[in-house]
Amino acid sequence: MLNRKITWMLPLFLIAKLLGGELAIGSFIPMADVKMRDISDKEISLNEAMGEKGLLVIFSCNTCPWVHAWEDRYITLAENYVPKGIGMIAVNPNEAYRERGDGIDDMKDRAKEYGYSFYYTLDEGSRLANAFGATRTPHIFLFNNERKLVYRGAIDDNARKPKKVKKPYLMNALDEMLAGREVAVTSTKALGCSIKFDK
Amino acid sequence: MERFYQFPLLLLLFGLIGFSGGCSPTVEIHQTDADFILKTVSTHTGSEGVLVNFWATWCEPCIEEFPMIVELSREYASQGLVVYFVSVDWLDEQAQVSTFLKEHGVTGLSFIKDQDSNEFIDAISKQWTGAIPFTIVFGKSSGNVVDLWEGKESKERFESAIKKALYESMGGS
Numbered sequence: 593m594l595n596r597k598i599t600w601m602l603p604l605f606l607i608a609k610l611l612g613g614e615l616a617i618g619s620f621i622p623m624a625d626v627k628m629r630d631i632s633d634k635e636i637s638l639n640e641a642m643g644e645k646g647l648l649v650i651f652s653c654n655t656c657p658w659v660h661a662w663e664d665r666y667i668t669l670a671e672n673y674v675p676k677g678i679g680m681i682a683v684n685p686n687e688a689y690r691e692r693g694d695g696i697d698d699m700k701d702r703a704k705e706y707g708y709s710f711y712y713t714l715d716e717g718s719r720l721a722n723a724f725g726a727t728r729t730p731h732i733f734l735f736n737n738e739r740k741l742v743y744r745g746a747i748d749d750n751a752r753k754p755k756k757v758k759k760p761y762l763m764n765a766l767d768e769m770l771a772g773r774e775v776a777v778t779s780t781k782a783l784g785c786s787i788k789f790d791k
Numbered sequence: 792m793e794r795f796y797q798f799p800l801l802l803l804l805f806g807l808i809g810f811s812g813g814c815s816p817t818v819e820i821h822q823t824d825a826d827f828i829l830k831t832v833s834t835h836t837g838s839e840g841v842l843v844n845f846w847a848t849w850c851e852p853c854i855e856e857f858p859m860i861v862e863l864s865r866e867y868a869s870q871g872l873v874v875y876f877v878s879v880d881w882l883d884e885q886a887q888v889s890t891f892l893k894e895h896g897v898t899g900l901s902f903i904k905d906q907d908s909n910e911f912i913d914a915i916s917k918q919w920t921g922a923i924p925f926t927i928v929f930g931k932s933s934g935n936v937v938d939l940w941e942g943k944e945s946k947e948r949f950e951s952a953i954k955k956a957l958y959e960s961m962g963g964s
Contacts, residue, residue: 657849781908781912784922786942788852
């Protein structure tokens with residue numbers, strides 16, 4: 593059964609990669625066993641960060657005002673959904689900015705300052721970002737308990753004013769997924785800082 | 792419907808501001824949506840190629856490539872290139888946007904986004920994921936998109952796209 597699923601899912605992943613776009617909905621977690629350095633100094637893979645009910649991957653960084661604007665939502669999401677079985681990990685892909693505020697020591701400082709209670713890892717060579725087709729920070733990817741992508745895109749529709757959010761895209765997707773329902777809106781877009789790939 | 796009637800009037804107004812010989816060059820920032828921007832671009836079809844750059848005052852790569860784009864807009868103006876800058880700063884930061892544009896010698900019509908981001912991004916281009924800087928280039932004769940990219944790019948990449956836009960009817964460059 594699993595083999596049949598993998599056979600069916602593989603073309604989706606390959607098509608997305610060939611087109612150079614974002615990871616296709618329904619794809620399995622790419623590079624799930626690759627170890628990354630966490631702010632705890634431990635080596636963590638996405639498989640290890642996976643929760644019982646799913647995994648939330650946020651491509652994030654220290655140097656983007658859009659991240660800063662949405663960062664309070666990171667904390668709320670961790671408080672509300674990690675206890676419900678969602679693993680949560682922020683991944684910093686800004687390879688060209690390691691000396692400009694996105695190095696591991698900067699990440700440790702950031703996590704301490706803002707009270708990150710989730711993994712925050714360094715994506716060496718932006719390999720994960722490339723595998724996911726991530727382009728900006730923040731850029732969200734939500735996987736279900738079968739490790740399949742069910743939502744990608746934005747956290748919500750109002751970065752700077754959480755009380756004025758009208759469309760909580762990610763929370764809706766999480767609630768629907770946890771309730772065993774189909775995610776209604778599987779893909780959204782938001783403005784963000786381009787990932788600083790090392791050219 | 793009201794918006795439809797406002798559109799040519801606004802263009803006429805901005806045209807007068809931009810081309811009146813007696814006035815000192817000035818920048819006019821219009822708070823708008825994707826539809827208005829694309830309609831503005833389409834008014835150039837058949838006469839000019841158009842490069843639209845999406846940027847923000849807080850975006851380092853945007854700021855780094857900005858002077859080069861201004862320089863290219865001047866260099867290729869006589870060959871029929873029009874450049875529009877679209878700021879995605881918060882609306883309450885319009886004063887900073889205006890100051891920045893003036894400091895960089897940008898004159899005429901410029902834009903600041905006033906629309907839900909999810910709708911705005913998709914309406915501009917399905918291929919834009921939302922990362923900035925974002926640049927999209929429209930052909931002079933066809934008005935079609937001839938190139939687009941996310942992130943900071945080299946002068947060579949910009950010039951290649953500009954030449955494609957200006958000389959598409961001659962088979963590109």
